[in-house]
Amino acid sequence: MREKMITIIEQDFGNQLTIHKYNQYVPKLRDYFIPYVLERNEFDMDLTEVFGKVFNRNSIIQSAVYYIQKNENVSSKSAIDDFLIALNQLFERVLFDKYPNEAVERLAPFATLADEVEVRLNALGVTLKEREAYPPIDQAQFQFIINQVEALNSNNFKAMSIRIVVKLLLLYGLNVDRISSIAVQDYDVIRRVLKIHYHDFTDRVIQLELPFSLVKDLEIYMKLRAEQNFEGLDLLFLKVSGKPVRHDLAHEFLGDVKTAYEKEYGEKIISKNPFTLTGLQKYAIINMILEGMNQSVIIALTGLKEHVINDCQREVDKQSALNRNRYINYKVRGTKTFEMLS
Secondary structure (H helix, E strand, O other), X not given: OXXXXXXXXXXXXXXXXXXXXXXXXXXHHHHHHHHHHHHOXXXXXXXXXXXXXXXXXXXXXXXHHHHHHHOOOOOEOHHXXXXXXXXXXXXXXXXXXXXXXXXXXXXXXXXXXXXXHXXXXXXXOOOOEOXXXXXXXXHHHHHHHHHHHHOOOOOOHHHHHHHHHHHHHHHHOOOHHHHHOOEHHHEXXXXXXXXXXXXXXXXXXXXXXXXXXXXXXHHHHHHHHHHOOOOOOOEOOEOOOOOEOOHHXXXXXXHHHHHHHHHHHOOOOOOOOOOOHXXXXXXXXXXXXXXXXXXXXXXXXXXXXXXXXXHHHHHHHHHHOOOHHHHHHHHHHOOHHHHHHO
């Protein structure tokens, strides 16, 4: 089993990756995920049985716990995310095709299980440093990304999927899970409106009036989509395989953009990489805050958690160089209560 898993990870999976991604994902999986599987008695069977039937939610969580406990070099909660992303990529790119497991597929992206991993680590007395927040892209990086997406092949189905998803991230800051759940009927071609359903109230929708660029992109995309073998599939954004788009679609593209940016500007981004899904989402949210949009409205639209919005608010405060005391006093002086007490 060990040799077969090494082949899957190093070759079947590894051959699909850039050198950077290979070094980022493969060692984690080869050196920690394989031993985790081999040491568990419930996995003492053929790989078809392991990944097709036995592997489940608990397996994902426990494999991440194993990685943190066994790897002496990790100290931050971001290591949990890194492992879960690597594992998710392995399943998305290889294992779901080799060993279909609908129950596990529904758990993707695995990074959403990070909180549960933390709970188990805390119960074991393992303490990790807090994550460093991913920074937003700046205006120059935004323009660079736009140039890159516009240069994608408009005759290629996957390329057009990337172009639209990236623009939705930059403009609306949408959670990728929310994008992947958009149905074909949610796009009104005549009115040029995209409906976004509330997470908890699916009968309530936000109707987004799309800019001309996205309308034209969707027009091309819908023609390409019609050429695919997607009969009976209602989701608007799909992979060529017919599966819903996931984080890896834009994630891989942004890795290439980061490399191109570093090459063009001659600067290496070592830490706090802005070329992430979060970096794009934060850029959109910061613009919303600057336009005075209410936090609850932003959360309802994007599907992101409050701490992400709070990060963006702090960035707005920093960018605007606000003197908080002066700002608060200025606002309070404008209230009726202040006037009555004066």
